[in-house]
C-alpha cells in the first residue's frame with residue numbers, strides 16, 4: 001500500500017547537524033521526498049501536533065523542547081512508508097533502540113529522541129495537514 005508519512009527532525013537533530021545523515025537513510029531505503037521545510041514550531045503548532053499527550057506529565061517539557069529551535073518537517077512516500085519509517089527510527093526510548101536504528105545510533109534519552117514519525121494512516125493525515133497544504137505536496 002502506498003502511504004505518506006510525516007517525519008519531524010527535532011531541534012536536537014538540527015542542532016547536532018544530523019539532518020542530512022537521517023534524510024539520506026530514508027532516501028537510500030527507497031522512500032521519496034514529497035514535501036520538506038525548516039521551521040520553528042509555535043506553541044500552538046506544538047499543541048496541535050501533540051494534542052494526544054496534553055494530559056501527560058511530560059507534556060510541558062515536550063512542548064518546551066520541540067519549540068526550542070528549528071525542526072525539519074518532511075513528508076515521505078513509499079510502500080508501507082509509515083511502518084518502514086518507524087522501524088528505521090527504533091523505539092521511542094533510545095535506551096531500548098538497537099544499533100542500526102536512528103534513535104539507537106544518535107540518541108540516548110527519551111526527551112531528546114531526535115525524530116518523530118506518524119504511527120498510523122489517520123495520524124499521518126492529521127499531522128501532514130498541520131505542516132503542509134495540499135499544493136505543497138509534489139505529485
Ligand code: CMP
Nearest residue numbers: 053058062092110111112113115116117
Ligand atoms: P514522539 O514520537 O515525538 O511523541 C511524543 C514524545 O514525547 C516522544 O516522542 C518523546 O520524545 C516524548 N516523551 C518524553 N517523555 C516521554 C515519556 N515518558 N513517554 C513517552 N514519550 C515521552
